[in-house]
Amino acid sequence: xxxxxxxxxxxxxxxxxxxxxxxxxxxxxxxxxxxxxxxxxxxxxxxxxxxxxxxxxxxxxxxxxxxxxxxxxxxxxxxxxxxxxxxxxxxxxxxxxxxxxxxxxxxxxxxxxxxxxxxxxxxxxxxxxxxxxxxxxxxxxxxxxxxxxxxxxxxxxxxxxxxxxxxxxxxxxxxxxxxxxxxxxxxxxxxxxxxxxxxxxxxxxxxxxxxxxxxxxxxxxxxxxxxxxxxxxxxxxxxxxxxxxxxxxxxxxxxxxxxxxxxxxxxxxxxxxxxxxxxxxxxxxxxxxxxxxxxxxxxxxxxxxxxxxxxxxxxxxxxxxxxxxxxxxxxxxxxxxxxxxxxxxxxxxxxxxxxxxxxxx
Ligand code: SP5
Ligand code: ZN
Numbered sequence: 001x002x003x004x005x006x007x008x009x010x011x012x013x014x015x016x017x018x019x020x021x022x023x024x025x026x027x028x029x030x031x032x033x034x035x036x037x038x039x040x041x042x043x044x045x046x047x048x049x050x051x052x053x054x055x056x057x058x059x060x061x062x063x064x065x066x067x068x069x070x071x072x073x074x075x076x077x078x079x080x081x082x083x084x085x086x087x088x089x090x091x092x093x094x095x096x097x098x099x100x101x102x103x104x105x106x107x108x109x110x111x112x113x114x115x116x117x118x119x120x121x122x123x124x125x126x127x128x129x130x131x132x133x134x135x136x137x138x139x140x141x142x143x144x145x146x147x148x149x150x151x152x153x154x155x156x157x158x159x160x161x162x163x164x165x166x167x168x169x170x171x172x173x174x175x176x177x178x179x180x181x182x183x184x185x186x187x188x189x190x191x192x193x194x195x196x197x198x199x200x201x202x203x204x205x206x207x208x209x210x211x212x213x214x215x216x217x218x219x220x221x222x223x224x225x226x227x228x229x230x231x232x233x234x235x236x237x238x239x240x241x242x243x244x245x246x247x248x249x250x251x252x253x254x255x256x257x258x259x260x261x262x263x264x265x266x267x268x269x270x271x272x273x274x275x276x277x278x279x280x281x282x283x284x285x286x287x288x289x290x291x292x293x294x295x296x297x298x299x300x301x302x303x304x305x306x307x308x309x310x311x312x313x314x315x316x317x318x319x320x321x322x323x324x325x326x327x328x329x330x331x332x333x334x335x336x337x338x339x340x341x342x343x344x345x346x347x348x349x350x351x352x353x354x355x356x357x358x359x360x361x
Pocket of ligand 2: 206207331332
């Protein structure tokens with residue numbers, strides 16, 4: 001199986017995230033992708049593959065151009081701004097003011113401010129996604145990882161793995177957050193949809209709901225979004241992921257959420273997965289994109305499920321049994337010690353089933 005990877009993810013390495021006002025060590029760190037790469041390369045079933053550039057057009061098909069411009073210019077502007085008067089300039093940029101929708105209720109849309117401290121609160125929706133000097137280049141490199149992997153899917157590879165970092169599924173069209181900058185699974189799904197014209201399904205198995213991906217495809221029937229995740233009533237990202245969110249307009253019925261309780265174990269997880277897979281199969285997609293998060297793992301430090309390593313093999317196997325060409329895009333997973341093996345087991349489970357090549361059209 002090809003493993004598309006680019007070392008430039010190392011450039012995005014914020015040291016702290018702010019959780020409820022408490023600065024803590026960043027969970028989403030370069031060591032994650034390094035651990036996954038190392039665990040896969042130990043196994044001859046996987047071959048490391050480099051990416052090639054796809055330019056900015058596939059990104060702006062999904063994301064607001066203003067957000068792309070912001071991410072490109074943010075660090076330079078912060079450096080030039082001199083930071084907070086009387087304080088040393090921070091090593092990373094996190095907003096202190098975020099555009100809450102109620103602030104402008106009844107007053108029309110907000111305008112993008114001109115200064116960097118206003119702009120970051122215009123584009124970022126939370127406090128756990130610091131920007132550093134190398135963030136934009138890392139995000140662009142990961143776009144090319146996802147799109148180069150998508151090219152392999154289009155050329156007939158049954159299963160391809162895109163080792164993207166940072167993750168992407170919490171970034172909607174016009175904002176970023178949740179450790180995410182660009183939404184790689186969405187960019188790849190839109191690209192696959194354009195190149196193949198068939199319907200694309202996205203199956204999101206990260207512990208957290210992929211609010212960004214849901215938002216991007218909420219009003220279209222071209223891409224089906226299906227997610228299993230912690231119930232937003234108790235878990236991040238709190239404001240999306242409810243079971244009654246099923247899409248709108250022509251996208252009605254093309255979004256499906258399966259919220260799950262704390263301590264969800266293998267049995268409950270796999271039973272819910274079977275429901276989700278039956279739904280996907282019933283919609284006859286041509287291609288499948290998997291947003292693969294391993295933070296459902298029992299030992300994950302920021303999550304509360306009890307899914308085991310053995311179950312990851314089984315999940316991969318059941319997903320591959322859909323018999324669709326499959327692009328697997330890396331999302332979350334923070335137990336770095338076991339992360340590489342968990343990804344490997346998931347992908348080996350998928351490889352244990354023979355998948356179909358891209359159908360001619
Ligand atoms: C892609 C991905 O997995 N993003 C996850 C972003 C979640 N960030 C941390 C959420 C922490 C919730 N706060 C817990 C409050 C104190 N226990
Ligand atoms: Zn997650």
